[in-house]
Amino acid sequence: MLALTAAGVAMPWVSRAFAQERQITVCAYSAIFEDIYKKTVIEPFMAGHPGIKVNYVGLPTSAQILGTLRAQKAAPQIDVAIMDMTVAKAGGDEAIFAPVTVEQLPVMRQLNPRALIEGLPGPAVTFDSIVMLYSPQKFATAPTSWRELWNKDHAGRIAVDAPPNALGLGLTFIADNLAGGTNYMESVDKGLELLGEMAPLVQTWEPKPEVYTAVISGAVDLGIGYNARAQTFSLQTPERIGGALPDEGSVFQINTINLVNGSAQSDAALEFMSYALGAEAQKTFTEAMFYAPTNQEADVAPEALARTAATPERMAKMIDVNWIEVANIRDAVTNQWRRQVLSRG
Known part of the structure; x- marks a missing residue:
């Protein structure tokens, strides 16, 4: 007790330092995203902001993150x-x-216009895209067309996440584009008809634990997934999984970064958001996990950029999808899938 008292007298700044430290909690995706985001964004932020401690909570899906936030809204x-x-x-x-404003986050002025989406509370922090996953053991070269999913040689060796999963919705718009559809908000009948033809070839509409594992383990030879994870896994196990962006193009998936209403440390939270959207963090994270950056000033290495959909050639082929509008037709498309696609599997 005497030693502790003496230490308290000799080092009065210790208690003040702890009192001054601010703590925030960031909730985002778990697994490989969590590992890489901590190393490339969270840890460098704390090193440069010693007065702020960042705790990370990882959850598998956006729906689970929102469910957690709903439970603790009060x-x-x-x-x-x-x-x-x-x-x-x-x-x-x-x-x-x-909602955050450019006055709160001046870094938003550096962002790609696609990152500032009307009606959303926060700006985009990553751009991703849907790709075809494939087994290099079955394909000598990467598939170049989405139509490979309709190749009967792959019967029983395909995994697809069905709607309401965003991957399934994205594939719907890709298929509709392949089939000559012109306005997905009015009708995706052409795409659904094409997907119905693919249905008998599909092994599972709900790969467990997820589609990347199904390909890596050899359970399937083809699937659809997100580019960032596909590229990361392909670097780790190049002989077991690859990710291809077919010549017909794809659709973007966008993650936003959001300030929780009622945060007890909103100033510190905004400091973190500013850093996460900054050019340096965007560069580092893109080079580690291949999400396309939303900050236009991020000087990403060419070899990393080549693994994203952000090259001019690929950007020109991307199918323009307004995901905010899609929210209004999600349930209808999901029901159409049950009747016109899943029933034929």
Whole structure:
């Protein structure tokens, strides 16, 4: 006791330092995203901001993140959340998130115009795209067309996440584009007809634990997934999984970064958001996990950029999808899938 008292007298700054430290909690995706985001964004932020401690809570999906926030809405324990933009829209509509402005986050002036989406509480922090996953053991070269999914040689060796999963919705718009559809908001009948033809070839519409594992383990030879994870896994196990962006193009998936309404440390949360959207953090994270950056000033290495959909050639082929509008037709498309696609599997 005497030693502790003496230490307290000799080092009065210790208690003040702890009193001054601010803590925030960031909630985003778990697994490989969590590992890489901590190393490339969270840890460098804390090193440069010693007065702020960042705790990270990882959850598998955006829906689970939103569910957690709903449960603690009266007394938020999370300060910043990263999630898919369509789920973030729901959180904004429910006042779970506080809208942020360029006055609060001047870094927003550096962002790609696609990152500033009307009706969303926070800006985009990553751009991703849907790709075809394939087994290099079955393909000598990467597939170049989405139509490979309709090749009967792959019967029983294909995994697809069906709607309401965003991957299934994205594939619907890709298929509709392949089939000559012109306005997905009015009708995706052409795409659904084409997907119905693919259905008998599909092994599972709900790969467990997820589609990347199904390909890596050899359970399937083809699937659809997100580019960032596909590229990361392909670097780790190049002989077991690859990710291809077919010549017909694809659709973007966008994650936004959001300030939780009622955060007890909103100033510190905004400091973190500013850093996460900054050019340096965007560069580092892109080079580690291949999400396309939303900050236009991020000087990303060419070899990393080549693994994203952000090259001019690929950008020109991307199918323009307004995911906020898609939220209005999600249930209808899901029901159409049950009747016109899943029933034929």
